[in-house]
Amino acid sequence: MRNIRAVAANTFREAVRDRVLYNLVFFALLMMGAAILVGQISIDIEQDVIISLGLSAISLIGILIAVFLGVALVSKEMDKRTLYALLAKPVKRWEFLLGKFFGLVLTLAVNTAAMALGLYAALLTVKHSLEKSDAYILVAIYLILLKLAVIVALALLFSCFTTPFLAILFTAGLYGAGLFASDLRTVRGVNMDPSSLRVMRGVSYVIPNFQNFDVMGAVVHGHGVPGSFVAQATLYAALYIAIVLLAAAVIFSRRNLK
Amino acid sequence: MPQAAIETENLSKDYSYGFLNLKTRKSLENLTMRVAEGEVFGFLGPNGAGKSTTIKLLMRLIFPTAGTARILGKTIDDVSMHASIGYLPEQPYFYDYLTAYEVLDYFARFHGLTAADRHLRIHAMLKKVGLETAQKIQLRKYSKGMLQRVGLAQAILHDPQVIVLDEPMSGLDPLGRREVRDIILDLKREGRTIMFSTHVLSDAETLCDRVGILVGGKLRGTGAPGELMDIQAQGMEIQFALTGPNENLALLAKATRAGDNYRVQVAEAELYKALEDLHAAGARIHAVAQIKPTLEEYFMHLVAADRAQASAVEVSGR
Numbered sequence: 395m396r397n398i399r400a401v402a403a404n405t406f407r408e409a410v411r412d413r414v415l416y417n418l419v420f421f422a423l424l425m426m427g428a429a430i431l432v433g434q435i436s437i438d439i440e441q442d443v444i445i446s447l448g449l450s451a452i453s454l455i456g457i458l459i460a461v462f463l464g465v466a467l468v469s470k471e472m473d474k475r476t477l478y479a480l481l482a483k484p485v486k487r488w489e490f491l492l493g494k495f496f497g498l499v500l501t502l503a504v505n506t507a508a509m510a511l512g513l514y515a516a517l518l519t520v521k522h523s524l525e526k527s528d529a530y531i532l533v534a535i536y537l538i539l540l541k542l543a544v545i546v547a548l549a550l551l552f553s554c555f556t557t558p559f560l561a562i563l564f565t566a567g568l569y570g571a572g573l574f575a576s577d578l579r580t581v582r583g584v585n586m587d588p589s590s591l592r593v594m595r596g597v598s599y600v601i602p603n604f605q606n607f608d609v610m611g612a613v614v615h616g617h618g619v620p621g622s623f624v625a626q627a628t629l630y631a632a633l634y635i636a637i638v639l640l641a642a643a644v645i646f647s648r649r650n651l652k
Numbered sequence: 653m654p655q656a657a658i659e660t661e662n663l664s665k666d667y668s669y670g671f672l673n674l675k676t677r678k679s680l681e682n683l684t685m686r687v688a689e690g691e692v693f694g695f696l697g698p699n700g701a702g703k704s705t706t707i708k709l710l711m712r713l714i715f716p717t718a719g720t721a722r723i724l725g726k727t728i729d730d731v732s733m734h735a736s737i738g739y740l741p742e743q744p745y746f747y748d749y750l751t752a753y754e755v756l757d758y759f760a761r762f763h764g765l766t767a768a769d770r771h772l773r774i775h776a777m778l779k780k781v782g783l784e785t786a787q788k789i790q791l792r793k794y795s796k797g798m799l800q801r802v803g804l805a806q807a808i809l810h811d812p813q814v815i816v817l818d819e820p821m822s823g824l825d826p827l828g829r830r831e832v833r834d835i836i837l838d839l840k841r842e843g844r845t846i847m848f849s850t851h852v853l854s855d856a857e858t859l860c861d862r863v864g865i866l867v868g869g870k871l872r873g874t875g876a877p878g879e880l881m882d883i884q885a886q887g888m889e890i891q892f893a894l895t896g897p898n899e900n901l902a903l904l905a906k907a908t909r910a911g912d913n914y915r916v917q918v919a920e921a922e923l924y925k926a927l928e929d930l931h932a933a934g935a936r937i938h939a940v941a942q943i944k945p946t947l948e949e950y951f952m953h954l955v956a957a958d959r960a961q962a963s964a965v966e967v968s969g970r
Contacts, residue, residue: 400762404750476747479746482737482739483734483759484732484734485762651708651714
C-alpha cells in the first residue's frame, strides 16, 4: 500500500507540475462566456444550457486527459527510462501500475471537482439561487468520473503492450464503441444471420458499456437519478476496472523493458 | 572462499527482431560468474557486449531466455531482495519536474524509511555526491554529470549491501570521475559489494579487485587485473647505461637511446644471455622488468580475436 501511495502521489504531482490543471482556465472561460451569453438571450432555458454545456465540457476535458495522460502513464516512464531506477527498488510491477492508475484518477477527481465548482458558480450567476434538484448534477459528475476511471484503466492496459499512438487509437476506439454497447445488444438487422447477432451480443458484453454512466439527459431536465442506478454503475465500473488492471498487471509483469 | 554476493549460472538472453520477430539475436550467452561479498568487480566490454543486458537481467528489468541468477543468496525473482541492492542505470534519467531532494525522497519512500530518516539520509547523500547547493533545482536544469550524481545518490541512499552501477563514469568530467572513484572506494572500505560496468579501463585497473571481460555476449575472462595481464606477459625490458662506442654489442641495434641511457626489450629466455653481453661490454644495469600489457591491450586483444572469429564464421558461412 505504501508503494502504491508513493507512486500515486508522484503521478499527481507530475500532472500538477506539467500544468495539466491549466485546462481549468479554459473551462472557467467557457462557463463565464456561457453564463453571459445565456443571460442575454434568456428564453427560460438558461439552466438547461448551462448544465448541458458544463457537463459536456467536464466529460470531454476529462476524456482527453484520461486518454492522453493514461497512455503516457507507462509509456513515458519506459521511453524516458525513469522506470529503471524505480523498478530496482523493492516495488512490484503491479504496485507501480496501481499507483499510476490511482494517481491519474486523483488528478481527474481534483480537476472534475474544480470544474463542478465552476459549473455551480455559472448556474448561480444565471439563476441567482440553487434548488434541491441541482444536487443531481453532482451525481452526473460522479458518474462521469467513474467513466473516466474506466478509460484510464483501458489506456493503461493498452500502453502496457503497444506503442503510445496505437494505445491512444485503441482506447479512443473502444470508448467510441462503448457508447453504443447497449444498442449492440438490442440490434435487429433485417438480413442478419443468428450467428452474427450472437457475436455482436458477445462483443457488447466485453466492451465497456459507457451508456451505464450517462444520466445527462435526466439531470439537465431536473429529473432524479435512482440510487440503484448509481450503485449498479459503481459496481460495474469497479469490476470492469479490476479486470482490466489485472490484465494490465499480467502483461506488464512479463514485459522486457528496452 | 567468501560467500557470493552475485552469482549467475548459464544466464542467457536472446532478443527477437525482424518482421514478426522471427529472427533472434543472442545478446548474452551462458554467463556463469560469481562476485564475492565485499569485492569490487568490474564488468568490461565494448558496446553491445552484453554488459547492460546482464545488469538489466540482474535488476529484473528484462527476463532471461535461460539460466538463473542469485543476489545475496536470493533468486532475482524475489522483489524483497531489492531492499539490499542499489542500482544506477546507464545514462540515468529521472523525473525532471522534481528537484534532487524530491527525487531522493520519492525513492526513499520505497525503502520504508521514516520522514526523519529520509531527511537525514538525503542530506548525507547530497553532500556525498556534491549536490548540496543544487538540491532545490528541478532536474530539468541539471547537466548530464549532475544527473549521474543524483543517480549515484539514489543507488546508495538506503545503505545497500550490493551496489550495481552501469557505466558510473559516463558523462563525467575528470573531476567528477575522480569523485565517483572516491565514492566507490569509500563504499568498498565500508565492506559493500560493488559491480560496475565501464569502458574506462584505467578506472577498472584502479578500482577493481577482479574484472570480467565480456565480448560478443560471452564472458572471455575473469580475474584480478594483474593476473589477466600476467597471462599476456610479453617479455623483459632492460634499462642500462653505456658510455663510449661499442659496435660489437648486437643488442644496441634494437635498443632505444636517450643520451647514455638505453632501453631494450628481449624475450624472457634470452634475458641472461643479454645481461652477460651487457656486463661484458661494461654496461651499468639500471633495471630489469617484466613487460606486461595494460588491461587495455589485453582487452583489445580479446576483442580483435572475437572479431576475427566472427569474420571467419561469416566467410565459411557464405
